[in-house]
Amino acid sequence: MCGEAEFEAGIKLAAVFHQFVGAPVNESNAELLEKAMESCMKLQPYVVEAEVRIDREKLRNAVSSFGYTSLSPEMLYARVCVELEGKKAVAILKWDEDAGYPLMRLV
Amino acid sequence: MCGEAEFEAGIKLAAVFHQFVGAPVNESNAELLEKAMESCMKLQPYVVEAEVRIDREKLRNAVSSFGYTSLSPEMLYARVCVELEGKKAVAILKWDEDAGYPLMRLV
Amino acid sequence: MCGEAEFEAGIKLAAVFHQFVGAPVNESNAELLEKAMESCMKLQPYVVEAEVRIDREKLRNAVSSFGYTSLSPEMLYARVCVELEGKKAVAILKWDEDAGYPLMRLV
Amino acid sequence: MCGEAEFEAGIKLAAVFHQFVGAPVNESNAELLEKAMESCMKLQPYVVEAEVRIDREKLRNAVSSFGYTSLSPEMLYARVCVELEGKKAVAILKWDEDAGYPLMRLV
Numbered sequence: 001m002c003g004e005a006e007f008e009a010g011i012k013l014a015a016v017f018h019q020f021v022g023a024p025v026n027e028s029n030a031e032l033l034e035k036a037m038e039s040c041m042k043l044q045p046y047v048v049e050a051e052v053r054i055d056r057e058k059l060r061n062a063v064s065s066f067g068y069t070s071l072s073p074e075m076l077y078a079r080v081c082v083e084l085e086g087k088k089a090v091a092i093l094k095w096d097e098d099a100g101y102p103l104m105r106l107v
Numbered sequence: 108m109c110g111e112a113e114f115e116a117g118i119k120l121a122a123v124f125h126q127f128v129g130a131p132v133n134e135s136n137a138e139l140l141e142k143a144m145e146s147c148m149k150l151q152p153y154v155v156e157a158e159v160r161i162d163r164e165k166l167r168n169a170v171s172s173f174g175y176t177s178l179s180p181e182m183l184y185a186r187v188c189v190e191l192e193g194k195k196a197v198a199i200l201k202w203d204e205d206a207g208y209p210l211m212r213l214v
Numbered sequence: 215m216c217g218e219a220e221f222e223a224g225i226k227l228a229a230v231f232h233q234f235v236g237a238p239v240n241e242s243n244a245e246l247l248e249k250a251m252e253s254c255m256k257l258q259p260y261v262v263e264a265e266v267r268i269d270r271e272k273l274r275n276a277v278s279s280f281g282y283t284s285l286s287p288e289m290l291y292a293r294v295c296v297e298l299e300g301k302k303a304v305a306i307l308k309w310d311e312d313a314g315y316p317l318m319r320l321v
Numbered sequence: 322m323c324g325e326a327e328f329e330a331g332i333k334l335a336a337v338f339h340q341f342v343g344a345p346v347n348e349s350n351a352e353l354l355e356k357a358m359e360s361c362m363k364l365q366p367y368v369v370e371a372e373v374r375i376d377r378e379k380l381r382n383a384v385s386s387f388g389y390t391s392l393s394p395e396m397l398y399a400r401v402c403v404e405l406e407g408k409k410a411v412a413i414l415k416w417d418e419d420a421g422y423p424l425m426r427l428v
């Protein structure tokens with residue numbers, strides 16, 4: 001059926017966004033959080049690749065006087081590849097500076 | 108592009124699931140939570156219809172001796188219709204008893 | 215026991231923060247989200263009052279070109295009063311501009 | 322001030338609960354998620370120790386036919402020690418089978 005792989009890709013990007021935005025983060029645990037987020041994506045059906053990155057420069061700039069911040073849409077990047085009945089879909093979550101929006105799109 | 112409406116539909120179902128699972132709920136605020144979840148879905152791009160329901164029987168059975176419970180995957184139903192460049196996609200989130208899984212699927 | 219009311223107050227503020235940050239919001243559903251968040255707080259043990267406000271000016275400034283944004287720590291205010299074994303604790307969650315931090319404190 | 326350490330302890334337990342409940346998990350990433358959750362707790366103010374455990378037996382029993390489940394209140398244990406102005410508070414989040422409730426309490 002047309003669109004099933006794309007449907008699954010959309011699920012994965014929104015899942016990682018809405019599950020993890022708000023989590024306490026600074027440079028000391030950013031890589032661990034990235035790995036945890038990737039592991040969560042990889043468990044979900046039809047995922048063949050998943051990558052999550054937290055923008056370190058934005059992270060450093062957002063750190064409060066308490067030494068950390070909350071994971072925010074601005075600093076979160078994710079890429080997922082799903083494969084379903086021989087069809088692949090690749091999608092990306094990336095902050096769009098012009099729109100001021102965490103844009104999710106098929107590539 | 109094939110699959111864009113389906114991609115958007117997937118985003119909306121996963122967003123409502125991962126944002127709201129865990130929220131304190133009982134029969135007194137279930138309808139309010141449903142309306143809030145629907146309002147969040149309707150704000151997102153391309154959504155033309157959104158419906159969220161919390162299974163009242165499962166909710167009653169899950170309520171703890173403290174008088175409420177956490178919104179769980181078992182009790183959450185959502186349906187979304189998105190329209191994008193003249194193409195529609197309708198998708199449903201519904202607990203699948205056999206699989207023991209909050210299944211999201213295109214309809 | 216000293217500190218039990220304060221312990222419960224802390225639970226409530228962190229619950230509302232970590233449950234709802236990331237939710238899609240604009241002026242059209244801000245009041246509904248506030249009511250839903252308050253309802254969740256009021257269900258929890260020992261809560262006698264709960265108030266949640268989303269800063270409308272910050273909300274308007276954060277709205278993307280897609281017409282909404284994600285609920286962020288900067289725009290979230292909450293106040294809770296708990297009463298336990300005759301002792302009260304009142305606590306507030308409010309963005310601290312100087313610290314760049316969603317400060318939770320007893321009042 | 323009486324209760325400040327307890328207030329901070331409550332914040333940490335509710336934060337980990339409401340941030341991570343719903344995350345995709347099975348035995349392959351349970352330890353990674355535990356470490357990520359502990360890292361988030363340890364970043365927060367005044368935390369001197371944090372431990373998070375996911376009950377492996379409950380986890381195995383909850384895994385769906387898709388090979389994973391969502392992190393649920395039933396399987397989550399956390400313990401935090403905070404120290405503030407020379408005063409310590411230790412608190413635990415643990416599922417209470419009798420109450421059917423994720424009980425947070427000072428110890």
